[in-house]
Amino acid sequence: MNTTRARAICRAIESWFATPGVPRDFPWRTAHRDPYRSLVAEVMLQQTQASRVAERLPRFLERFPDIQTLARARETSVLAEWSGLGYYRRAKNLHAAAREVLHRFDGELPVEVKPLLSLPGVGRYTAGAIASIAHNAREPIADGNVARVLLRIEGQPMEHGAPATMAWVWDQAETLVRAAASPAVLNEGLMELGAAVCTPRNPRCAECPARSLCKARKANTQDAIPTPKRRPDRTTLHHAAVLIRDARGRTLVERRSPDAGLWAGLWQPPTLETESRPATSAQLAAAFGIPRPRRSAAFDFLTSHRTVHFTVWSSETFVESSERHFKTPAQLAHLALSTPHRRLLLNLPAR
DNA sequence: TAAGCGTGGCC
């Protein structure tokens, strides 16, 4: 991409994004950008749709209004407030980052990319976003949206999310930001364009401010860019047991996962991972060290990469509900929280 | 470097 073309693309996207009514109204798009708010928002936005973050960011900021409050909070409180957002390591890292800012940077979030990158959970994208959007620094950003937009504008049929693809995208993003009138407007405009116009499916090319510059549109290849990522189709089985006593009892069987791996450090029903489908009630009872139930109901659910097989062990009072289907661990935990005895299960959304 | 990490929305 030469300088003339970069300038043209920047002009198109910046003037579009600066048009009143174009940027969607989000709680992180405040008049003047508070760096702490930007940090929390950007971490929340990692691999998470903006509409979802918009629902949760205000409450998080209400509870942790500044970096000092966040740093002094207990990690379990931060995790609880993150509950339902997924990728809980983000919450742990954000909390740790706040503490580091307090101790290493005297409570002031760094402005430059390099020190930002030294904070846990802050990678190249997040550091670039804070520097360029909160401080208008001339720093590039490249995420899924930017990648899709630039791949299509340049007509590059590269694989979605592949390292070589992102290396190419970062290079283009840097060329662009050097040509921008405002790095903040360009970068946020690139992402907004990818999220609202240059969408993964059915892109609205007729509404695109860069349509006359887009090589994919000219070749009618926009639907084939980027090429889909090849995903290995591996399935593991997770057997989970839930033992709930009657109204007199107090026990929901729950355990804390090891600190590494799936559902790291989260409270959940005890689970047993297996390679094939065995697991009779007796086997699970032995594995979990709990008594074999009189009754049980078993069912599977599928998540993105794995099949989970649940065996629900129940008392008489719970049998009524045992036919329910749970699509996610969160839903299962909802059930647990509906019982009279409860400890917070952190892998669940708030009710 | 490739694989792992949560959950919800989309068609």
Place this chain on the structure above:
DNA sequence: TGGCCAAGCTT
């Protein structure tokens, strides 16, 4: 409806 995707980062 099930696979793909979402304002990525870490190991």
